[in-house]
Amino acid sequence: MALTLQQQQTLKTYILSVPELAAQPMNSDGADAIATAIRQPAVPAFTVWKTNVSVDEIMRNGMNWTLVDGITVGKARIWEWMSRLGTIDVSKLNIRAGIDEAWKGIGTDMVTQRANIYTHCKRDATITEKLFATGTGTVASPATMGFEGSLSWQDVEAARAV
Known part of the structure; x- marks a missing residue:
């Protein structure tokens, strides 16, 4: 699923706010390193409703x-x-x-x-899923995901170019 312009802007803002991610080279290797990093579970845990x-x-x-x-x-x-x-x-x-x-x-x-x-009916979100979720993300009040799954390096590259 392609990211919307708003999601791309949100992702770019996040990348720029994390020094380790912002320092990655502006090429496919850098984009892949970022995509790998944001596939990790959000810390602290951020709880979302499952869709399936x-x-x-x-x-x-x-x-x-x-x-x-x-x-x-x-x-x-x-x-x-x-x-x-x-x-x-x-x-x-x-x-x-x-x-x-x-x-x-x-x-x-x-x-x-x-x-x-x-x-x-709940699970912990990845960093990516947390970025695009709506809600508090607590066990008592899980968030709703605006994006589910993993981003490719191409998604990251497109967001960095916005």
């Missing part, structure tokens, strides 16, 4: 099956519809609202169930 969570991962790890029988038909339908494609894009606000609705209820069991589900 396997329902199998959620169901096999921490699902309290006794609670499933206790939810209403409507809530069960919400969960079924959300999970029927096999993956969930939890970066979408409406998906998180659906999870909240399906697993809300009185008592700590439902709160724990929802927390168990959300445990599988």
